[in-house]
Amino acid sequence: xxxxxxxxxxxxxxxxxxxxxxxxxxxxxxxxxxxxxxxxxxxxxxxxxxxxxxxxxxxxxxxxxxxxxxxxxxxxxxxxxxxxxxxxxxxxxxxxxxxxxxxxxxxxxxxxxxxxxxxxxxxxxxxxxxxxxxxxxxxxxxxxxxxxxxxxxxxxxxxxxxxxxxxxxxxxxxxxxxxxxxxxxxxxxxxxxxxxxxxxxxxxxxxxxxxxxxxxxxxxxxxxxxxxxxxxxxxxxxxxxxxxxxxxxxxxxxxxxxxxxxxxxxxxxxxxxxxxxxxxxxxxxxxxxxxxxxxxxxxxxxxxxxxxxxxxxxxxxxxxxxxxxxxxxxxxxxxxxxxxxxxxxxxxxxxxxxxxxxxxxxxxxxxxxxxxxxxxxxxxxxxxxxxxxxxxxxxxxxxxxxxxxxxxxxxxxxxxxxxxxxxxxxxxxxxxxxx
Ligand code: AMO
Numbered sequence: 001x002x003x004x005x006x007x008x009x010x011x012x013x014x015x016x017x018x019x020x021x022x023x024x025x026x027x028x029x030x031x032x033x034x035x036x037x038x039x040x041x042x043x044x045x046x047x048x049x050x051x052x053x054x055x056x057x058x059x060x061x062x063x064x065x066x067x068x069x070x071x072x073x074x075x076x077x078x079x080x081x082x083x084x085x086x087x088x089x090x091x092x093x094x095x096x097x098x099x100x101x102x103x104x105x106x107x108x109x110x111x112x113x114x115x116x117x118x119x120x121x122x123x124x125x126x127x128x129x130x131x132x133x134x135x136x137x138x139x140x141x142x143x144x145x146x147x148x149x150x151x152x153x154x155x156x157x158x159x160x161x162x163x164x165x166x167x168x169x170x171x172x173x174x175x176x177x178x179x180x181x182x183x184x185x186x187x188x189x190x191x192x193x194x195x196x197x198x199x200x201x202x203x204x205x206x207x208x209x210x211x212x213x214x215x216x217x218x219x220x221x222x223x224x225x226x227x228x229x230x231x232x233x234x235x236x237x238x239x240x241x242x243x244x245x246x247x248x249x250x251x252x253x254x255x256x257x258x259x260x261x262x263x264x265x266x267x268x269x270x271x272x273x274x275x276x277x278x279x280x281x282x283x284x285x286x287x288x289x290x291x292x293x294x295x296x297x298x299x300x301x302x303x304x305x306x307x308x309x310x311x312x313x314x315x316x317x318x319x320x321x322x323x324x325x326x327x328x329x330x331x332x333x334x335x336x337x338x339x340x341x342x343x344x345x346x347x348x349x350x351x352x353x354x355x356x357x358x359x360x361x362x363x364x365x366x367x368x369x370x371x372x373x374x375x376x377x378x379x380x381x382x383x384x385x386x387x388x389x390x391x392x393x394x395x396x397x398x399x400x401x402x403x404x405x406x407x408x409x410x411x412x413x414x415x416x417x418x419x420x421x422x423x424x425x426x427x428x429x430x431x432x433x434x435x
Contacts, residue, residue, distance in 0.1 A: 001074070004019050006041070006042040007045045008042035010045055010077055015079060017074070018077045020038060020073050021098075022039050022041075022044075022071070023038070023068055023101075024037070024065050024070075024101075025038065027063075033049065033051060039126070043086070044086075045086055046083055047075065049095075058092055066102070068124075069098075069100050071095055071096060071097050072095075073090060073095050075091050105121070130264055131411060134257050135411050137253050138407070138414075139204060141248045145244065145248050153202055154202070156189035158182055158208070159175065159182070159183075161181070165187060165334065171210045187404070188392075190226055190227075195392040203224075203226045206222070207221070212430050222406050222408055223408060225406075226402065227402050227403060228401070229400060235349055235401055239275075239276070239362065240275075243274050246276075250269065269414065277314050277322070277323045278324040279314075280326050281302075284310050287309075287313050288302075291312075293309050299331060300331065304357070307353050308356040310353060323353050324352055326350045327346040328350070330347050333349055333363070348363060352405070354409075354413045361403065362404075364399070365401055372390065372393060
C-alpha cells in the first residue's frame, strides 16, 4: 500500500500514485463525473471520479457519501492548472469509507453556543485549527526563550489547602475529610521557588476562577502562563522579560503563520518593537478621561472601556498594540505587591494591555516578611491562613517578581477573535462543563 501523503505535500509530488486520507467536505455528484473535496489536518484537495462501467462501484459509494465521513483514497495525482483548489486533483482508484458520519448538527451560521456543544465538529474548520497551531507556536517560542536563558519549568499543584489569590472566585472541592481549593494562580508556589533558590522559573498550566460572569474574556478554567525571577531591581526587569517573550512569540507566529492568518482572519500581523510603551496608572486615567470616558469603578481600577481607550490612544500616538500600565494604586493590588520606598500609595506592578484588553498582571513582590505581615493586616486578611506562605520569607529569600498571563486572551487578541470561547480548546464557564 502506498504511504499516506498529507494533502499539503501533494503539490511537491510528481504525477502518479498517492494515498490520501481525511474527511469529506463536499460532494458534487454529477452524472458523468463526481468531485469530492477531501480535507485533512493540512489542507484540502479535489478528488475526481469519472463515472463509467469500470468505476460504477466507487461511483455508488461516492453518491452515498455523507459529509464529514472519514475516508482513505488510493488514486493518481495529476497536476492541472485548471483545478481551482491547489492546481491538482487525485483521480480515485479505490475509496475506503473508514467511518460514516451522521448529518452534521451544526452549520456555518450556528450560534457560538451550539458550535461549542459540538466542538469537535466546529474544530474541523481550518481557521479553528489555525488558532491552535498559532497557540502551539506561541508556547514553543516562549519555552525556547526560557530554556535558552536557564529557567526551570515547574508544575505546581492545582489542589490547594488555601486560596492562591483571594477568597473571591474560589472553587471548593471535597477532599477526603477536609476541603481543598482549586488553584486560582501558581502565585504562592512560583514565589516559593525563589525561596528555594531556583532563580528563574516558568509554568504553563491550568488556573481556576469561580467567576460567575459571561464576558468574552472570562473563563472559569484557563491556561495561565507564569514566570518568576530572582534578583530584580524592580518590576522593570519583569517587563523586560515579558516584552522579550511576547516579541519572540509574535516573530515566530508571523514567520510560521503570517500568510494563513492574513488569509483566514484578514490581519497583517506585525512583530512589535521593544520597549513596549509604559504609562503610569494615574496618567492613563487622565488620558482616558480626556478622551471622554469616565471611570465609574469605586476602587479606581481601569474598567474594560478604559482599557480599550488607552489602547486606542497608544495605537494612535505611538503605533503600538501593547501598553504596560504601571504604578497601580496599592488599594487595587494584592497584599504581595511591593510598594516603592516613600510611595506607599502605589505598587511596583503593571498590567499589560494588548489590543484593548488586559492580558497580564506582573509585579515586584514584597519579600520583607514584616512588611508583608503589615500589608496582610491592612487588607483585612487572615495572616494565620497565610502562615505557610509567610514561612517562604522567614528563612531567606532574594528580591523577586514575575507575571501571570492568560494564554487564551493573548491568542484571542492576536487573531482578532470575538471571544475567549474561540481561542480555548474546550471552554469552561458558569453554565458550561461539557464537552
Ligand atoms: P491576575 O488575576 O490579573 O493576576 O491574572 C493574570 C491574567 O490571567 C488571565 N485571567 C483570566 N483569563 C481568563 N478567564 C479568567 N477568569 C481570568 N482571570 C485571569 C488574564 C489576567 O491578566 N498571580 C497574578 C499574576 C502575577 O502577579 O504573577 C494573577 O493571577 O489574562
